[in-house]
Amino acid sequence: MNLTSLSLTNFRNYARLELALSSGLTLIQGANAQGKTSLLEAVYYLATSKSPHAGVERELVNWLAREDANRFLRVQGHVRHAAPGVIAEQLEVILAPTNGSTASYGKRVRINGVVQRALDLVGHLRVVLFLPEDIELVSGAPSVRRRYLDIALCQIEPDYCRSLSTYNQVIQQRNALLRQLRDRGGHAQQLTFWDDQLVKLGAHLMQRRQWFISALELAARERQRALTDGRERLYVEYLPSVDPAQDPAQVANQLSLAYDVIAEGHSPYAARSAREIAEAFQAQLAAVRSREIAAAMTLLGPHRDDMRFLVYGRDLRTYGSRGQQRTATLALKLAEVEVMTQTTAESPVLLLDDVMSELDESRRATLLQALDGVTQALLTTTDWNDFSPDFRRRATRLHVTEGRVAEAPRDQTTDRP
Ligand SMILES: Nc1ncnc2c1ncn2[C@@H]1O[C@H](COP(=O)(O)OP(=O)(O)OP(=O)(O)O)[C@@H](O)[C@H]1O
Ligand SMILES: [Mg+2]
Incomplete structure (x- = not known):
């Protein structure tokens, strides 16, 4: 266009x-x-x-x-x-x-x-925009990466955008109810309606992010290879808030663990269907219910997702030089152009x-x-x-x-x- x-x-x-x-x-x-x-x-x-x-x-x-x-x-x-x-x-x-x-x-x-x-x-x-400060995508906070994913995916899929908008409203309503349960008590069953919405929309968003990140990775790896004369192999890894591979009981214990602390190395997230994600989401949500009420906050879902970039098995956020971070960002943006071109013709x-x-x-x-x-x-x-x-x-x-x-x-x- x-x-x-x-x-x-x-x-x-x-x-x-x-x-x-x-x-x-x-x-x-x-x-x-x-x-x-x-x-x-x-x-x-x-x-x-x-x-x-x-x-x-x-x-x-x-x-x-x-x-x-x-x-x-x-x-x-x-x-x-x-x-x-x-x-x-x-x-x-x-x-x-x-x-x-x-x-x-x-x-x-x-x-x-x-x-x-x-x-x-x-x-x-x-559009795909590259600004000098976009290096933040690699080096900055998780919210920068989520914003990036959302804007890129919204441009490709109107469905994603609609789900995202409703999801954000659901989070607000659900948090208000959690606050009410904490401050004034009441039946936790009132959450069921919002849980269902959260799970349905959240699973859709996470499934689409998973798809997008794997498509991006394929294209970005080629770009990174070309930009570094074949020296660097780039991995783009999705770190979803809800991973069906995780045991719900463990999720409750691990919630406060930052991703940085999780083991080094590349352990690709296995592709899941929206249904698999939804089932895991539902189970993990049940496991953290009391903590959610105590915090008056929705603790699981795509609003807690992250992604990371690895070269030589190391996270560029922590170990990348400025030049490496910049090259990876550029590779990512060029990959975004490619994925957009393929999916929207x-x-x-x-x-x-x-x-x-x-x-x-x-x-x-x-x-x-x-x-x-x-x-x-x-x-x-x-x-x-x-x-x-x-x-x-x-x-x-x-x-x-x-x-x-x-x-x-x-x-x-x-x-x-
Ligand atoms: N809301 C605003 N109203 C008027 N001027 C603004 C506003 N916001 C920024 N500016 C000014 O607009 C000018 C142009 O900014 P811009 O960032 O586009 O410059 P640039 O050509 O990209 O410069 P550089 O080469 O330094 O990156 C600057 O002087 C900036 O201070
Ligand atoms: Mg400028």
Whole structure:
């Protein structure tokens, strides 16, 4: 698929932007703090209605606009599809002050002019974004990895997204009931209804995560091999909160154990059906019931999942060098492009922010080769010379200054050594 146009109002340092985008490679150059990352962020926002970072979405609204309750953030774009049937779509996300005050903002999504739930936006424009800080995927907290899995899977499977949204509501309701049971007592049987929901939705989410991670691993291993001249074999391991191989009685004892403490080495999680997961989930839930009531918290389920990355049987989170973590993250993102392309029959739009700066020559060359299969990629850089003259010739070249984007003068981009 292709994003053919992007229109921004009050998005970060872009007060106003109208930009036509070409398919193939687009290289966006600019000095520091001019708006390169913001531009990719805007595309990501249009695709997911989320900021790449879990945080306050209001931060995306232009500072000056935030002082005025009549001004709002708007991102709009046109998407052209490769798949037969749907040819072009217009997507729009608006973040506007509610109740005439900039203290709170509300979001509105439109697809082809029709108001839709934010949930339903995801999947219309599929993107894979690589930011320098995405190394956090390997090195950061489990919640970063769960967020990554959720956004990737939501883009591929609308069903996953719906289950996830209901699951999150179930967790809230169930936690409220657990709190009530703890504070005011009552029959624990009241939990049965929420347990059933939790198990059914949770098993679906975990089964799909299991599938996605194994598909990712296959593709990422190839990428890692290429990026490291065959030296590194990458394993991507799912660490589900509920593993049918575990004995429910043991689960109750192990709950507080962090995954880091579990034995080193690669012990792949055996693929399970949603039913197997559901049965194990139900049994393990029963075993932790009293602890859940004491904690007033749902202690098992996909909201407690994690995954890890191993090279030479060692967890990259603990033992990986920064370069290794970065390469693994890149391999993962390129693998995500591949899995998305295979499952949706359309290549997603690839957004690479400042990806070259920390890569050595051979990794740069491997990365650029990998772009051949992508129908549209936007890459940012501070320095044209990070890209070979041949690559620069093949790309559409844009220049960003102070939130304005223009075609780059030719002599700046191709004629220098
Ligand atoms: N909500 C906002 N409103 C206005 N400006 C903002 C907002 N958020 C960030 N900025 C500013 O926008 C400018 C562009 O930021 P951006 O991260 O896009 O720069 P960049 O071109 O990627 O720079 P670098 O090369 O350093 O990564 C920065 O000066 C930043 O401080
Ligand atoms: Mg930047």
